[in-house]
Amino acid sequence: MQKSSNLPDARNGPFVVIRDKSAPLYIPHRSRNVAPDMWSDYPLSIPDHWHDLARAKGFRIDRRVRDRGHLALQCLTCGAHTAVKIAALRTSAVRCGGCAAQLRDANAQDADLVFLRRDENDHHYGVFRAACGHEVRRQFALIERVRAGETGIRCGACLVAREEAEARANGWERLGADPKGNPSYRLYRHKCGHKQRIARANMRHGQCDCSRCGESWSSKPSTIYLARIVLPEVGLEVLKFGYSANPKLRFKHQLGLSKSARVTMLRLLDMPTGHLACSEEKAANARLARDYPDSVVPHSLYADLINVCSEIYTLDLLLRIEQEMDHIAARIPTR
Ligand SMILES: [Zn+2]
Ligand SMILES: [Zn+2]
Numbered sequence: 001m002q003k004s005s006n007l008p009d010a011r012n013g014p015f016v017v018i019r020d021k022s023a024p025l026y027i028p029h030r031s032r033n034v035a036p037d038m039w040s041d042y043p044l045s046i047p048d049h050w051h052d053l054a055r056a057k058g059f060r061i062d063r064r065v066r067d068r069g070h071l072a073l074q075c076l077t078c079g080a081h082t083a084v085k086i087a088a089l090r091t092s093a094v095r096c097g098g099c100a101a102q103l104r105d106a107n108a109q110d111a112d113l114v115f116l117r118r119d120e121n122d123h124h125y126g127v128f129r130a131a132c133g134h135e136v137r138r139q140f141a142l143i144e145r146v147r148a149g150e151t152g153i154r155c156g157a158c159l160v161a162r163e164e165a166e167a168r169a170n171g172w173e174r175l176g177a178d179p180k181g182n183p184s185y186r187l188y189r190h191k192c193g194h195k196q197r198i199a200r201a202n203m204r205h206g207q208c209d210c211s212r213c214g215e216s217w218s219s220k221p222s223t224i225y226l227a228r229i230v231l232p233e234v235g236l237e238v239l240k241f242g243y244s245a246n247p248k249l250r251f252k253h254q255l256g257l258s259k260s261a262r263v264t265m266l267r268l269l270d271m272p273t274g275h276l277a278c279s280e281e282k283a284a285n286a287r288l289a290r291d292y293p294d295s296v297v298p299h300s301l302y303a304d305l306i307n308v309c310s311e312i313y314t315l316d317l318l319l320r321i322e323q324e325m326d327h328i329a330a331r332i333p334t335r
């Protein structure tokens with residue numbers, strides 16, 4: 001079939017595009033350093049039997065270019081022009097630059113990205129616009145893995161914005177990367193002015209004590225919550241059972257929920273301290289995961305939609321979680 005013979009393998013080499021007077025001319029990447037004006041028409045006739053060879057590979061010979069050894073072929077599938085060596089007509093499969101570009105754009109679209117341009121210095125990388133609007137630089141091979149659902153595209157700019165919001169919600173300011181180079185840590189400034197390295201995961205959960213003013217998360221009041229989250233993108237409706245010093249803020253900023261997600265707080269349980277909220281919630285979640293493993297939603301289903309690693313359940317666990325909350329409420333020391 002002609003059509004499939006023109007479809008390039010995305011793992012093969014890329015093309016560069018030359019805009020000459022009429023249509024773009026795709027040039028194999030290995031010839032990228034040949035000056036653009038070298039690809040002008042070359043005044044020699046085309047032997048008849050070459051046309052048959054080209055047609056058999058899904059192309060039409062448009063003209064001779066550059067020198068005795070090159071042709072500009074037009075793809076019968078997409079109409080794009082690609083420069084090839086004449087020898088390729090006889091020996092190798094001929095790839096169409098236009099079909100390659102279409103495939104690359106379609107792959108990006110499947111991964112929720114818009115291809116913008118190829119990286120100048122490394123042709124394994126492209127620059128894309130992510131769904132959030134930011135530009136991201138990623139390997140083409142990674143885009144394949146995103147399409148296959150093996151991984152996601154995490155936007156660095158959005159991640160920083162999320163970390164800043166997490167810090168603000170806890171009375172800190174995110175200053176930047178860890179000066180000691182630990183990728184799990186960031187540098188923060190407390191509202192008292194003190195700068196401190198804190199694990200990002202601890203900041204996300206509001207578990208950060210200031211070593212100067214002594215303000216401690218574990219002695220501040222907290223809330224255990226049960227929420228229902230609807231994620232229209234994946235047709236998922238789940239329960240989140242956790243604790244936070246400020247559940248409303250947590251949901252808005254800290255879970256990194258997609259814009260279309262809808263959150264309903266089903267129940268809030270005031271806890272006298274973060275320490276107590278943490279230990280009760282952890283114990284309850286451990287019991288639930290142990291007794292109802294089939295109701296624990298696999299992380300892979302929502303990895304890119306909710307910014308947590310555990311504590312997401314299917315709706316059938318609603319009454320069981322309510323029971324856990326009843327038991328916790330009965331254990332809370334009266335104030
Ligand atoms: Zn084509
Ligand atoms: Zn972004």
Ligand SMILES: [Zn+2]
Binds near residue numbers: 191192194211213215
């Ligand atoms: Zn402080």
